[in-house]
Amino acid sequence: SQQGEEDPQALSIQEGENATMNCSYKTSINNLQWYRQxxxxxxxxxxxxxxxxxxxxxxxxxxxxxxxxKSSSLLITASRxxxxxxxxxxxxxxxxxxxxxxxxxxx
Amino acid sequence: NAGVMQNxxxxxxxxxxxxxxxCSPMKGHSHVYWYRQLPEEGLKxxxxxxxxxxxxxxxxxxxxxxxxxxxxxxxILRIQQVVRGDSAAYFCASSPNLPASFSGANVLTFGxxxxxxxx
Numbered sequence: 151s152q153q154g155e156e157d158p159q160a161l162s163i164q165e166g167e168n169a170t171m172n173c174s175y176k177t178s179i180n181n182l183q184w185y186r187q188x189x190x191x192x193x194x195x196x197x198x199x200x201x202x203x204x205x206x207x208x209x210x211x212x213x214x215x216x217x218x219x220k221s222s223s224l225l226i227t228a229s230r231x232x233x234x235x236x237x238x239x240x241x242x243x244x245x246x247x248x249x250x251x252x253x254x255x256x257x
Numbered sequence: 258n259a260g261v262m263q264n265x266x267x268x269x270x271x272x273x274x275x276x277x278x279x280c281s282p283m284k285g286h287s288h289v290y291w292y293r294q295l296p297e298e299g300l301k302x303x304x305x306x307x308x309x310x311x312x313x314x315x316x317x318x319x320x321x322x323x324x325x326x327x328x329x330x331x332x333i334l335r336i337q338q339v340v341r342g343d344s345a346a347y348f349c350a351s352s353p354n355l356p357a358s359f360s361g362a363n364v365l366t367f368g369x370x371x372x373x374x375x376x
Contacts, residue, residue, distance in 0.1 A: 183364065185365075190346070190370070191369060191370070192261070192348050192350070192367030192368050192369050192370055193300070193348070193350070193365070193367045194367070195364050195365065195366070198364065236299075238299065238300070240365075243363040245290055245302065245305070245350075245363060245365060246302045246316075247292075247299055247300045247302070248299055249298065249299035250299045252297075
C-alpha cells in the first residue's frame, strides 16, 4: 500500500498565522495529492504535485515534495477561519488516505 | 454536471436489516471508490470498481459487505445483517476513464456521503 500518513494529527492556530502539515509515504510515487474535508462532507481535491516537481503553489497553498525523504508538506499561508478542516494526502494512484490532520483556525 | 451523487444521504436501519447505498459517478467517469469514515477518523478504503469489475476489494470486510458497479445504473454498496458497528459515513468517489498506459494522477471527485445509523 502506498498510503500516505499525515502529521500532526491536530493543529490549532490563530487566524492570520501559517499552518504546515506533513505527509510521509513508503514507496516510490509519480505524484502526490492533497485533499480537504470540511466537517461531515466529502473530500475536495486541493492540489497535485508530480514527482519531478519540488514545489507548487495555488493561491495561499504551497506544497513541497521531497522524494528522497518520501515526504510532502502543505503550507497554508495567512490562514482564515474557513480553512478549518481536515487535510489528507494520497500518494501515487493507490488512493488510500491516512488519518489526516485536523486543522482549527481560531478567529 | 451534477457531480458524484450519493443516496440516500441518511439511512437508519435496525440490527439485522440490509443497507443499500447508491453512488452515481460523474458523467464520463467509470471508476468508483468506496470509503468508510467513523466520527473523528480518516477515510478507510473499502473497494475500487470499474464498470462490471471489482479491481481492488482489499478493504472490504470479508462478510456481509458487497459492492457492484453494473454496466447500467449506479454503483451499490450493500451491507447485509447490519450491526451497530456499521454505523458510519460512507463516501463514494469517482475518477475519469484512464488508459492502461496512463502514468499520471488519478484525481478523485467525492460525493457528499451517506450516513448510516444502525439502531
